[in-house]
Amino acid sequence: MARIYKICPQALWRDAEDAGRFTxxxxxxxxxxxxxxxxxxxxxxxxxxxxxxxxxxxxTVEADRLGDALSYEPxxxxxxxxxxxxxxPLDAVIAVDALPLDSEGRHVFPAGxxxx
Numbered sequence: 001m002a003r004i005y006k007i008c009p010q011a012l013w014r015d016a017e018d019a020g021r022f023t024x025x026x027x028x029x030x031x032x033x034x035x036x037x038x039x040x041x042x043x044x045x046x047x048x049x050x051x052x053x054x055x056x057x058x059x060t061v062e063a064d065r066l067g068d069a070l071s072y073e074p075x076x077x078x079x080x081x082x083x084x085x086x087x088x089p090l091d092a093v094i095a096v097d098a099l100p101l102d103s104e105g106r107h108v109f110p111a112g113x114x115x116x
Contacts, residue, residue, distance in 0.1 A: 065092035
């Protein structure tokens with residue numbers, strides 16, 4: 001069971017829940033796909049693209065539920081990143097967790113998610 005991760009502002013995610021699907025953040029819509037990270041990529045994604053931002057959520061998605069719309073493509077440093085070409089169906093989401101900041105402004109991931 002492969003999982004992928006999306007870091008998302010709380011307000012944007014609440015709008016998606018109301019709409020019944022997630023069509024992406026502005027950068028996703030601009031690029032034509034929804035950006036995700038694997039477990040080994042998500043912490044660096046938080047640092048590079050969301051440093052110091054509060055009110056974020058970590059959305060955990062069951063990748064196998066996305067079918068052919070999900071593609072792994074080279075990006076940062078040649079790593080293959082998951083990209084979803086189309087809206088994210090909410091029934092593929094298996095967890096929504098707060099991504100708070102610690103006293104030094106770093107994101108705190110849910111216990112047991114990232115290697116120590």
